[in-house]
Amino acid sequence: MVVGALVPALALGVPGSGAIAVLLGVLISKNIVPGPTLFTESGPLVLAIFVGLIVCNMFLLGCGIFGIRCFVPIVTVPRRILGPFVMLMLVIGAYAYDNDITHSAMVMVMVLGAVAFWMDRFGFSTIPAILCFVMGPIIENNLNRALVVTQGDFLALVTRPITLTILIPAVVTAVLAYRSSARG
Numbered sequence: 357m358v359v360g361a362l363v364p365a366l367a368l369g370v371p372g373s374g375a376i377a378v379l380l381g382v383l384i385s386k387n388i389v390p391g392p393t394l395f396t397e398s399g400p401l402v403l404a405i406f407v408g409l410i411v412c413n414m415f416l417l418g419c420g421i422f423g424i425r426c427f428v429p430i431v432t433v434p435r436r437i438l439g440p441f442v443m444l445m446l447v448i449g450a451y452a453y454d455n456d457i458t459h460s461a462m463v464m465v466m467v468l469g470a471v472a473f474w475m476d477r478f479g480f481s482t483i484p485a486i487l488c489f490v491m492g493p494i495i496e497n498n499l500n501r502a503l504v505v506t507q508g509d510f511l512a513l514v515t516r517p518i519t520l521t522i523l524i525p526a527v528v529t530a531v532l533a534y535r536s537s538a539r540g
Contacts, residue, residue, distance in 0.1 A: 362409075366390050366402060369494060374483040381490040443469055 361372025362379075369390040371377035380390055388398065395402055430438075446469065450461040472482045499513075506512040513519055 362405075366394055366405070367392060371487060371490060374486050377483075377486045377490045381486075384490070384493070 361376045365371050365376045365380055367390075369380070371380050383390055388394070388401065446465050447462065450465040453461045456462075471485075475482050475485065502513055503510070514523060
């Protein structure tokens with residue numbers, strides 16, 4: 357996880373990486389809304405997150421220094437063996453969530469694991485899918501709120517100066533990225 361991406365994620369609610377998107381998804385599922393009000397309304401939580409990250413990094417440093425000889429052989433394990441083992445651990449974790457094999461967490465692990473496998477097999481990145489999964493409800497809620505404010509006028513949303521300031525560079529960047537990937 358890139359810790360530098362954590363500050364804009366908590367302050368603005370915009371994830372900077374896939375791991376941060378998963379973290380935002382966990383926070384949202386616990387009814388903690390990332391954004392500008394997080395620091396004022398949930399100051400102790402933010403402090404706990406940063407202190408926890410410092411403690412975790414110290415622990416990881418110790419594990420890395422003293423455990424390097426034990427961890428090196430893991431790199432030599434073939435993917436065809438390591439992949440099913442990781443999937444087994446995920447299924448066990450989902451089962452432990454509610455001790456019910458028919459629980460939606462078990463089904464979600466299986467379905468999303470299969471989707472991620474096939475996305476990887478066909479060369480699609482799973483990071484945008486994770487971002488859509490996390491950011492989708494946030495975007496939908498804010499779009500509904502904006503449509504209520506503009507009384508359902510969608511054109512009012514895309515013709516405002518602030519919206520255009522954000523929308524035009526986003527469209528230009530998307531078009532340029534598409535054109536450069538089509539050439540290469």
